[in-house]
């Protein structure tokens with residue numbers, strides 16, 4: 001498929017990221033979290049990181065910028081649509097239209113995206129929403145692929161993760177390392193337990209600064225989140241996440257002291273009762289050594305014995 005609105009008849013997926021940025025006119029401003037991906041090889045790989053069986057019927061992109069990734073997502077959506085139409089498989093046809101929604105806060109870039117991809121907009125394939133991804137209502141997306149604005153990447157990630165949809169997201173590498181860390185590793189913390197509560201989280205590619213223009217201060221990494229239920233049960237998710245947050249404020253203390261010292265954060269009325277009831281080995285361990293399932297078991301005990309008050 002071609003997009004005659006560019007005047008170049010460019011097929012989706014073939015737009016030069018530098019030319020897109022030039023056509024957009026407005027300069028990418030690092031102070032507004034605008035670091036555009038300009039490495040074609042990275043751009044080409046990103047849509048392919050979605051899990052194989054992911055429902056691609058409605059992709060969400062956050063922070064479209066000058067549209068380099070939007071172009072690749074349009075290519076993926078249209079190419080797969082063609083494949084599916086021609087494939088003689090027994091699978092039922094996907095009844096939902098393939099579409100992409102891009103949320104972009106910067107009005108100049110939102111307008112440019114509508115012009116650059118006018119054919120896709122007219123065909124109902126692309127919807128450009130101008131707004132802040134932290135405030136706008138999210139569409140009922142089936143998967144999200146985005147090079148996130150790093151200033152709000154944590155807030156956006158924790159808006160997306162509870163939706164339990166496949167996510168392929170670019171983060172600062174240091175943040176990505178903390179998301180995927182396991183118990184006992186130095187990067188393991190609140191972020192690791194909270195993210196892994198919702199999904200299997202893995203780094204699928206590390207991306208050097210040179211892949212962006214303007215270059216960010218640090219390296220980046222693409223993270224794939226494949227939703228699944230955790231291997232433990234918590235009766236009150238909000239309390240579990242608050243309890244984890246509380247304990248990691250005292251990561252170098254024993255769990256015993258961390259439970260006692262952080263009742264103002266976790267909301268426990270009776271932390272001493274929790275400590276009295278918990279297993280000694282667990283209490284003398286450190287928060288950074290506890291597997292997510294151990295946090296969950298302790299949070300359940302804390303709910304029973306510690307009478308948490310509503311946050």
Ligand SMILES: C[S@@+](CC[C@H](N)C(=O)[O-])C[C@H]1O[C@@H](n2cnc3c(N)ncnc32)[C@H](O)[C@@H]1O
Pocket residue numbers: 032033034035036037038062063064065066067068069070103104105106109131132133134147148149150152
């Ligand atoms: C890192 S750039 C990515 C641009 C483009 N997708 C790319 O890969 O080249 C992040 C984009 O998010 C936009 N942005 C920043 N904060 C935002 C927010 N709170 N909500 C939506 N978009 C935001 C910026 O204007 C910028 O276009």
